Amino acid sequence: MSGKTILVWFRNVLRIHDNEILFEAARKAGKVLPVYCFDPFYFKTTSSGLQKTGNIRARFLLESVADLRENLRKLGSELIVRTGNPAEVILQLAQQYQVSEVYHHREVAFEETEISEAVETALWKIRLNLKHFIGHTLYHKEDLPFPIKDIPDSFATFRKKVERDSGVRPCIETLKYIETPGIADAGDIPSLADLGLAEHHIDPRADFVYQGGETSALEQMHQYIDHLQPVPKNSKHVSENPSRLSAWISMGCLSQRMVYHEMMKHTNGTHASGSPLILELLWRDYFRFMFKKYGKQFFNAEGFKSEAPEQADNQNELFEQWKNGRTGEPFIDAAMHELNATGYISNYKRQVVAACLVNAIKADWTKGAAYFEEKLIDYSPASNWGNWAFVAGVANDTRDNRYFTGVKQADNPETESGFISTWLPEIDDSSSLVAVGPV
Numbered sequence: 458m459s460g461k462t463i464l465v466w467f468r469n470v471l472r473i474h475d476n477e478i479l480f481e482a483a484r485k486a487g488k489v490l491p492v493y494c495f496d497p498f499y500f501k502t503t504s505s506g507l508q509k510t511g512n513i514r515a516r517f518l519l520e521s522v523a524d525l526r527e528n529l530r531k532l533g534s535e536l537i538v539r540t541g542n543p544a545e546v547i548l549q550l551a552q553q554y555q556v557s558e559v560y561h562h563r564e565v566a567f568e569e570t571e572i573s574e575a576v577e578t579a580l581w582k583i584r585l586n587l588k589h590f591i592g593h594t595l596y597h598k599e600d601l602p603f604p605i606k607d608i609p610d611s612f613a614t615f616r617k618k619v620e621r622d623s624g625v626r627p628c629i630e631t632l633k634y635i636e637t638p639g640i641a642d643a644g645d646i647p648s649l650a651d652l653g654l655a656e657h658h659i660d661p662r663a664d665f666v667y668q669g670g671e672t673s674a675l676e677q678m679h680q681y682i683d684h685l686q687p688v689p690k691n692s693k694h695v696s697e698n699p700s701r702l703s704a705w706i707s708m709g710c711l712s713q714r715m716v717y718h719e720m721m722k723h724t725n726g727t728h729a730s731g732s733p734l735i736l737e738l739l740w741r742d743y744f745r746f747m748f749k750k751y752g753k754q755f756f757n758a759e760g761f762k763s764e765a766p767e768q769a770d771n772q773n774e775l776f777e778q779w780k781n782g783r784t785g786e787p788f789i790d791a792a793m794h795e796l797n798a799t800g801y802i803s804n805y806k807r808q809v810v811a812a813c814l815v816n817a818i819k820a821d822w823t824k825g826a827a828y829f830e831e832k833l834i835d836y837s838p839a840s841n842w843g844n845w846a847f848v849a850g851v852a853n854d855t856r857d858n859r860y861f862t863g864v865k866q867a868d869n870p871e872t873e874s875g876f877i878s879t880w881l882p883e884i885d886d887s888s889s890l891v892a893v894g895p896v
Contacts, residue, residue, distance in 0.1 A: 460487040461485075461486045461487060461488075461557035461558070462486055462487065462488040462489070462490055462554055462555060462556050462557060462638055463482040463485065463486040463488075463489055463490070463556065463557060463558050463559070463560055464490045464492055464547065464550060464551055464554070464556045464558070464559045464560070465478050465479055465482050465489055465490065465491045465492065465559075465560050465561075466492050466493075466494070466543070466547055466559055466560065466561040466576075467491060467492065467493045467525065467536075467561075468561055468562055468564065468569075468709075469562065469564070469593065469707075469708060469709045469837075470562045470592045470593065470709035471493075471521045471522060471524075471525045471670075471671065471708055471709050471710050472525070472528075472671040472674070472709060472710050472711065472712065473525075473528050473529070473532070473631055473632065473671060474628065474629075474631045474671065474675075474712060474715060475592075475628040475629045475631070475712035475714055475715050476592065476629060476712075477590050477591075477592055477629050478560040478561065478562060478590045478592065479491075479632060479635070480629045480630060480632060481560065481590070482560050483632055483635055483636070486557065486558075487636060488636045488637055488638050489534065489635050489636065489637055490537065490550065490554050490556060490637060490638055491529055491534060491535070491536045491537065491635075491637070492536070492537045492538075492539070492546075492547065492550055493522050493525070493536055493537070493538050493539075494538075494539050494540070494541065494543045494546045494547065495538070495539070495540040495541075495647055495652065496541075496542065496543055496572065497540070497541070497542070498542075498568075498572070500515070500652045500653055500654065503827070505824065505827060507827050507828060507830070507831045508654075508831045509830065509831065510654075510831065511654070511800070511831040511832050512649055512654040512655050512656070512657040513657050513799070513800030513832070513834050514800060514832075514833065514834045514836060515649055515652055515654050515657075516649060516657045516669070517667055517669040517704060517708065517800075517834050518669060518708065519646060519647070519648075519649070519669065520668060520669030520670050521669035521670045521671075521708050521710050522536070522538065522646055522669075523646055523669075523670065524669065524670025524671055524672050524673070524710075525670070525671065526538070526643075526646070527672075528671060528672070529635065532632060532633065532634055532635045533634050533635060533636070533637070534635035534636075534637040535637055535640050535643050536643065537550065537640060537643050537644055538643065538644040538645065538646050539644050540647055540651070542575075543572055543575070543576050544572075544575040544576045544578070544579040545579070547559060547576050547579070547580065548576075548579045548580060548582075548583070551580065551583070551585055552583065554638050556585065557585075558585065558586050558588060559576075559580060559585060559586070559587045559588065560588050560590060561573065561576075561587065561588075561589065561590070562589075562590050562591065562592040562593065562709075563589040563590065563591055564593075564838075565745050565748040565749045565838070565839055566748055566838035566839060566842075567752060567753045567756070568838075569838065573587070573589075592709070592712075593709065593713075593741075593745060594713065594741070594742045594745055594746075595625055595713040595714060595717055595738045595739065595741070595742050596619055596623050596625060596742055597626055598746070598749075600623045600624065600626065601619065601623055601746075602618050602619065602621075602622035602623055603618070605746060605749050605750050606750060608746050608747070608750055610747075610853045610854040611854045612739075612740065612743050612854070615739075615743050615746075616739050616743070619739070619742075620739075625714055625717050625718070626714060627714070627718070628712060628714050628715050628718060660798040660799055662795075662798065662799075662876060663798065663799045665701055665799075665801070667701075667704050667800075667801075667834055669704075669705075669708065669710065670710055671705075671710045671711070673705070673710075674702070674705035674710040674711035675711065677700075677701060677702060677705065678700075678702060678705075678711060678715070678716060678719065679719075681698075681700045681701070681702065682719050682720060682723050683723075684698075685720075685723055685724065699803065700734050702716065702734070703737075703835035704801070704834045704835040706738075706741070706835070707835045707836060707837040707840075713738050713741070713742075716734070716738065717735065717738065720732060720734065720735060737804075740840070741837070741839070741840055743843075744839035744840050744843035744844075745839045747839070747843060747853065748838070748839045748842075748843070751853065754853075755839075755842045755843055755846050755852075756823065756842055757823075758821055758822065758823050758851075759851060760846045760849065760851025760852060760853075761846075761851060761852060761853045762850070762851045765821070765822075765851070766815055766819070766822065766849055766850060766851065767819050768819055768820060768821055769818065769819040769820065772818065772819060772820035772821060773820075775818040775819075775820055776814070776818065776820045776821075776824055776825075779793065779810070779813065779814055779818055779820070779825075780793060780797075780828050781793070781797075782794040782797065782876075784813070784818075786813070788809065789809070789810055789813050791876040792806040792809065792810050792876070793810060794876035795876040796810075796829075796832050796833075797832060798876065799834075800832055800833060800834035800835075801833070801834050801835065807829075807844070808844075808848060810825075811825055811844070811845055811848040811849075812848055815848055815849050815850075822845055822846075822848070822849035822851075823845075825845060826841055826842050826845040829841050829845070
């Protein structure tokens with residue numbers, strides 16, 4: 458172990474377990490400097506009037522950073538917290554603590570990669586290296602049976618080849634102690650008000666309450682897996698209830714590899730075609746790799762097609778009705794009320810309300826994706842924008858749309874939801890909506 462100091466820049470991997478950059482920094486340096494930076498970019502209001510991060514996900518983030526700090530302190534370390542432009546913050550801390558190198562996890566969406574590039578450029582001016590690691594996927598990029606440029610556009614083909622020819626790496630060892638330089642000012646974790654956001658009060662109708670952080674993530678994972686029914690070794694079907702792990706996975710509070718290996722132990726290795734949870738992890742991998750392959754194309758209204766889907770002349774008015782749950786369609790409105798109040802709706806509801814916006818309302822699907830970006834507690838760029846592109850029919854391989862049409866609808870959802878409005882506005886004939894089925 459050398460006497461140098463490595464700065465570990467936490468971004469969207471807010472955990473101690475299965476954290477390669479933390480482990481490698483501790484192995485290669487005498488001291489590790491953990492840093493989290495609240496970037497004002499993610500808390501601004503966009504030109505469309507939407508927030509990049511709504512107060513529900515922001516609260517979850519604040520809780521996750523606080524939990525990360527507490528877990529680092531248990532290892533004898535500390536988390537420096539700052540608010541500002543990462544290119545300026547990381548550079549200043551690197552100089553202050555005489556850092557030899559900076560580690561971080563690589564992102565794939567263009568806004569996130571541009572931030573990384575800005576930090577890399579700033580550090581290079583003082584001859585410091587920003588080293589990139591991969592920490593968000595189930596399958597490591599280097600273990601795929603094809604290079605990124607040759608990844609199959611079809612999810613079915615991608616899944617078949619990956620499950621057949623690749624393996625999931627074991628989890629990285631969890632550290633027991635971290636040596637950290639003396640820190641005079643660790644910094645305070647901001648409040649929602651500090652970030653320019655309103656306070657969030659938990660809606661009493663919510664059937665699940667998320668608490669941010671690795672500690673809660675591991676508790677939820679074990680509670681979920683422990684209640685799965687064991688299956689025989691030769692069985693290929695596992696019955697599962699919703700895991701509710703998506704928010705922690707998206708924030709990096711929970712490792713996908715950890716979930717996979719715990720699932721494998723519990724189900725005797727019968728994950729391949731039976732587990733909805735493992736299937737969702739594969740979809741996450743697929744979209745991340747597609748974003749790595751195609752860059753900004755998933756963010757364009759026309760996607761991979763020659764033109765965008767048809768748009769109504771009064772789409773702005775209809776979009777406002779949709780996002781506020783005032784379309785007049787009980788199921789759509791209930792789902793949007795639930796999203797707005799809790800930051801979460803099921804995958805099935807996401808597909809239905811997205812199909813409504815695209816096919817019935819005929820609004821720009823990128824507005825819907827941007828609204829989900831603001832509201833979803835489990836938002837991640839690749840999964841969100843990739844899913845919306847598929848629903849809009851502009852994805853790179855729309856044959857995989859069968860995935861978005863095979864979700865079983867709950868019995869009488871329009872009468873069972875606690876989020877049904879007791880009052881719905883009258884909608885004139887020119888803007889009335891047709892019934893929307895599964896997509």
